[in-house]
Every structure is written in structure tokens, then in C-alpha cells.
Amino acid sequence: MNRLKGQIVAIDSNSHLSLVDVAVGDDVFTATLLETPETADYLKIGSKVTLLFKETEVALAKNLSGLISLRNRIVVTIRSIERGDILSAVRLDYVGNALTSVITARAVDRLQLAVGDQVEALIKANEIALMAGHHDD
Amino acid sequence: MIHASISKHLHGANGDFQLEASLNIAEGEFVALFGASGVGKTTLLRCIAGLEQPEQGSIVVRGETWLDSAARLNLPPQQRRVGYMFQDYALFPNMTVRGNLEFALRKGTDQKRINELLELMALGELQHRKPDSLSGGQKQRVALARALASEPRLLLLDEPFSALDAEMRSRLHDEILRLQKHFGITTVIVSHDVSEVCKLTSRVMMMEAGRIVQQGRPVEVFSAGQTSGKFRFTGEILAIESMDVMFSLTVLVGNQIVRVVAMPDEAAKLHVGERVMLVSKAFNPMVLKLEQ
Numbered sequence: 001m002n003r004l005k006g007q008i009v010a011i012d013s014n015s016h017l018s019l020v021d022v023a024v025g026d027d028v029f030t031a032t033l034l035e036t037p038e039t040a041d042y043l044k045i046g047s048k049v050t051l052l053f054k055e056t057e058v059a060l061a062k063n064l065s066g067l068i069s070l071r072n073r074i075v076v077t078i079r080s081i082e083r084g085d086i087l088s089a090v091r092l093d094y095v096g097n098a099l100t101s102v103i104t105a106r107a108v109d110r111l112q113l114a115v116g117d118q119v120e121a122l123i124k125a126n127e128i129a130l131m132a133g134h135h136d137d
Numbered sequence: 138m139i140h141a142s143i144s145k146h147l148h149g150a151n152g153d154f155q156l157e158a159s160l161n162i163a164e165g166e167f168v169a170l171f172g173a174s175g176v177g178k179t180t181l182l183r184c185i186a187g188l189e190q191p192e193q194g195s196i197v198v199r200g201e202t203w204l205d206s207a208a209r210l211n212l213p214p215q216q217r218r219v220g221y222m223f224q225d226y227a228l229f230p231n232m233t234v235r236g237n238l239e240f241a242l243r244k245g246t247d248q249k250r251i252n253e254l255l256e257l258m259a260l261g262e263l264q265h266r267k268p269d270s271l272s273g274g275q276k277q278r279v280a281l282a283r284a285l286a287s288e289p290r291l292l293l294l295d296e297p298f299s300a301l302d303a304e305m306r307s308r309l310h311d312e313i314l315r316l317q318k319h320f321g322i323t324t325v326i327v328s329h330d331v332s333e334v335c336k337l338t339s340r341v342m343m344m345e346a347g348r349i350v351q352q353g354r355p356v357e358v359f360s361a362g363q364t365s366g367k368f369r370f371t372g373e374i375l376a377i378e379s380m381d382v383m384f385s386l387t388v389l390v391g392n393q394i395v396r397v398v399a400m401p402d403e404a405a406k407l408h409v410g411e412r413v414m415l416v417s418k419a420f421n422p423m424v425l426k427l428e429q
Binding site for chain 1: 400416
């Protein structure tokens with residue numbers, strides 16, 4: 001599971017849903033939650049939270065242009081690539097944080113990914129879960 | 138309106154404690170008493186039915202006093218207009234289905250009530266059978282019909298479906314909801330099944346060591362303190378297998394076996410037999426309606 005520590009900087013909610021902006025370093029991540037400040041105590045501006053998202057939910061892009069609905073785009077550097085028959089685990093460095101993206105081996109070939117490449121990692125807002133507090137494990 | 142206030146000394150597995158509960162139930166309301174074994178749920182129900190005597194207490198049902206310990210008033214069970222249903226059917230084995238219902242009928246009540254119940258619960262074809270020849274689900278439907286035969290003011294259900302399989306339980310839940318609405322009867326169910334309580338009742342009273350410690354709308358009471366927008370299940374790991382760059386975990390959740398994928402570092406920290414929590418965002422699960 002990928003984990004990033006951050007702090008809530010904005011919350012937009014209606015009766016059931018919330019769009020929560022979380023600052024991690026200089027970036028702001030957005031998570032869509034089926035929770036509101038009324039149902040979840042930790043949803044407060046300034047709260048420390050840990051962002052959680054599965055490796056298989058991290059897409060990678062090179063030279064991406066045009067408009068995209070996806071909210072979370074971060075610049076990362078490829079540290080290593082572990083190739084499997086079908087899937088590959090691409091280890092990434094994101095301003096000192098280790099992240100992993102699991103994509104198909106085909107995609108690794110198609111994007112011609114190599115160690116040291118700077119690429120964009122993309123995570124859909126509804127794939128990010130928040131946990132109250134800062135947790136390493 | 139039903140008001141009951143019960144005080145009784147109980148001998149529990151972990152020592153003695155005092156049952157000290159007070160409830161107010163609106164006419165036609167369907168409420169649940171929820172809690173671990175031995176917290177006094179059944180005793181409370183039995184006190185209301187008159188099957189056990191509290192040291193102190195009062196019970197007033199629709200303005201009629203069933204119990205007032207201060208005034209030494211204590212109606213016997215047969216005068217309390219209560220329908221009571223237990224987990225273990227408790228049908229008379231030597232009587233037919235119809236006979237069991239007739240036995241429960243109050244004196245002077247029209248046989249029409251029996252016919253109505255047999256029809257409502259689709260028991261017509263079974264009416265001349267003896268309990269021995271019925272399935273568990275059928276016996277429980279007869280027990281429910283019998284509990285309703287006496288035109289009770291109050292229906293008390295003590296874990297009535299816990300011996301049945303999930304499918305039969307779900308069907309009986311639908312049945313009981315229908316009957317409860319049809320007769321508009323005030324109902325109290327003792328249960329420790331969260332889904333049952335959420336499905337059937339509009340209010341749950343949580344009991345701990347003889348006291349009602351919390352009450353409210355079931356979904357709200359049960360989800361308090363948990364992150365509500367997450368989808369989570371606890372399960373037991375049955376197998377951990379390497380799969381390309383990831384691992385496959387086979388997990389027993391309830392009585393279903395599911396497979397999920399995990400990263401090698403996560404799998405390395407787990408072993409077969411260990412309990413884990415599977416968490417997903419509420420957005421991920423796709424919902425498929427089951428065939429009826």
C-alpha cells in the first residue's frame with residue numbers, strides 16, 4: 001500500500017460526500033470520500049492524515065498533454081523496475097517518499113520506461129483513502 | 138405506549154450484576170435489544186412476559202398495568218397479552234400446526250384468527266402436519282403464527298432466527314416485517330446480528346452488564362466510531378501465493394473465500410491463519426442484485 005503523510009487544507013462536502021484536499025509537501029492531493037465532517041471527526045482543516053492508495057491504482061504517464069479529469073498528478077522519478085510476465089512493479093521516488101506503481105509489463109515497454117526517467121504518476125481521487133493521523137505502517 | 142422498568146439481581150458468568158433497565162416503546166414500534174451473551178437481554182424480555190419476577194419494577198402497556206412491585210401487582214403471563222417466540226420453536230410435538238395455533242388462541246376468540254394467520258403465512262397446506270415433519274424454517278413460521286394467535290399487544294422475539302441458515306433467515310425477516318406492519322404490533326427482538334437489527338428495527342438499545350448503555354437508529358449506533366465511508370471485512374488468511382510481481386492472498390471472510398492481491402512487502406508480514414482486515418473505498422465495490 002502506498003502511504004503519504006499530509007495535512008488537510010480544504011474540505012468541500014454535501015450531505016454524504018466530501019472532496020478533501022490534502023497538502024503533501026508542495027503538492028495538493030484530492031480524495032473523494034463517502035464521509036463528511038459530521039460523520040468523521042478527523043475531517044477538519046489542519047488535521048494530519050495519511051493518504052493510502054493501492055499500487056495497482058497508480059498510473060504512469062510520459063509527456064502527457066491535453067485535459068484530463070484525474071485530479072492527482074505528481075512528478076516522480078523511476079528508481080527501479082521489476083518485470084513480471086504480466087505485471088511490473090515500478091518503484092518511484094516522490095520528493096523523498098517511496099511509491100510503487102504496478103502496471104502491465106506491456107505498458108512498461110510501450111512507454112519505454114527506464115530507471116532515472118522522470119514521469120508523471122496519476123491517481124484517481126476516489127482511489128485515495130484517508131486515515132486519521134500519520135502512520136508509517 | 139409501553140413502559141417497562143425492571144430491576145433484578147443476576148448471576149452472570151463473570152460474577153453477579155444488577156439488571157437495571159428502563160424502556161419506553163411507542164405503539165407499533167419495532168425495537169431491538171442488542172448485546173453480548175449474558176448481559177441480561179433475555180431476562181429483561183422474560184420479565185416483560187411475566188416468566189420471571191424482577192425484585193422491583195413496573196410495566197404499563199397501553200395504560201394497563203401488568204406489573205407494579207410497589208403495589209404488589211403482578212399479572213401472570215397468560216393475562217399479559219404477550220406473544221413470545223424463542224430460538225427453539227417450542228411447538229407442542231403431539232399437536233398439528235393448526236392445533237398449536239388453536240392452543241394459543243385466547244378463550245372466546247374466533248377461529249377466523251387462525252385461518253387468517255394460516256393464510257397470511259402460507260401455512261394452509263401444512264396445517265394438519267405435526268411439527269416433526271416440518272423443516273426448521275417452517276417450524277419457525279408456525280412458532281411466529283402461534284405467537285400472534287393470541288392477538289398480543291406486544292410481540293417478544295428472543296433470537297428467533299439464530300438456528301436458521303442465512304437464506305431462510307432472510308426470508309423470515311421479510312415475513313416478520315410484513316406481519317409486523319399488517320398487525321401494527323409493537324415488537325421487541327433480542328438479537329446479536331447486526332444485519333438483522335438494521336433490517337428489522339427502527340431503534341436499537343445496546344445492553345452491557347444489565348444496563349442499556351446506548352440507543353438510536355441501528356445504522357447510526359453500529360457505525361459510530363468507525364470510518365463510515367470504507368468498506369471493510371475481517372477475515373482469516375488461508376493461503377499466500379507469489380503471483381508475478383505481487384502476491385495473491387486467499388482470505389476467508391464469513392463463509393466466503395475471496396482472493397485479493399498484495400505487494401511482496403505486505404505479504405511478507407502475513408502468515409496463514411492470521412486475521413486481517415480487508416479495506417476498500419466505498420466507491421470500488423460494484424453492486425449486483427442477487428436473483429430472488
